[in-house]
Amino acid sequence: MENVEKEPLLSAKNIKLLTNPLGHDNPITVQVLGICSALAVTVKMKPALVMAISVTLVVALANLIIAMMRKSIPGRIRIIVQLVVIATLVIIVDQFLKAFAFDVSKQLSVFVGLIITNCILMGRLEAFAMANDPWPSFLDGLGNGAGYGLILVIVSFFRELLGSGTVMGYQVMEKIGFYKTGYEDNGMMILPPMALIVVGIIIWVQRSRNKSLIETR
């Protein structure tokens, strides 16, 4: 390590850690992690946004902490250690939301606690933070959280717009006057299966534009 030249904080490699998960290494559409919560909290945009921010915060900090501790974590209990770190962070986030963002915390209710079971977190800790320095791990966490959040926001935008006719709670469809033309909200959009279908469409669009993502047999 001593001989390695110190690389700048935002070197090309580090920037990639941030941007890859947004596109061709997206945790939801490419790694297919964290699908469950993507179905649960994407009915409305506001909870989806807060969820995205909370997950980003937790995965970045967990990556950072695990990367700092990685040399002293015994391999045999590493999964437990990772879980403890994640659970602690999630509980702290939940407590802070309850104290300082009470309304949002009520909207998200159980889903904040369920961040603990989000596969992206354990996935990144095990695959990246256990083998990398704290700073790149932190960036990797931010990138993956943002990649997850991006999909959440896109899915929730379509589900809220087509399902409830609103965007961030604002009555868009009514303001445009769509309802007068006989248009009705599609109730199916607010049911969980439609989240899967929207995610599927995003994956389809992404793969048709980026052929390298298509698995070769």
Place this chain on the structure above:
Amino acid sequence: MKDFSNKYIFIFSVVMVVSVAILLSLTALLLQPTQEKNVEVEKKMNILSSINVTSTKIDAVTLYDRYIRESFVINTGGKHIEGVDAFTVSLRAEHKKPEEEQYLPVFTAVMDNGDTLHIFPLEGKGLWGPIWGYVSLKPDMNTIAGVTFDHKGETPGLGAEINTTPFESQFLEKSIYEDGRFVSVAVIKGVADKSDRHEVDGISGGTITSKALEAMLRDGLIKYEKYFNDNRK
């Protein structure tokens, strides 16, 4: 990854668990007063909202003191029970007691136009967790002056919609009595008959929560029947 001895692993786990425990207890302890304040303010906002007074986190306490005139606890026989603070009664704990021993909180509010409204708290089980609310009745003890509902963990966008204005405002001017008989207000799956004074639209995709709310309304209000009859004007 180095191979660590059993002793190291043991000490590592103990140190980790103890430090995490201390960290979490400290966070919980330090944030508790703020969280409790939030809960109290929210309860006051809910009560105010059931008498159609819009309040914010900042003015809720002042408005509560201005409108809410009395708060007391009765039993199913309509008798006042002394020495119990209605504001702190937990309905969930009360529901575990036999019906005749339950404390039933009542709040009365005097509005700007001089009308007295009676506010009744409700609590029930939703799809995922508790749901609760407040109903205010006009002095005839029949017409609903306002309602407010809330929930712990109903599905966002579906059952969770019970705490939104479009859903709650349907209850205005509905009545809970039909020819002197208690009938409550039904939450209908699909579209309710607008002219029917005893039904409102349920939430599409949230049928279980809608039905739970209907049950909460019926089972909660019927316990106050004696009070309704004694105080009807």
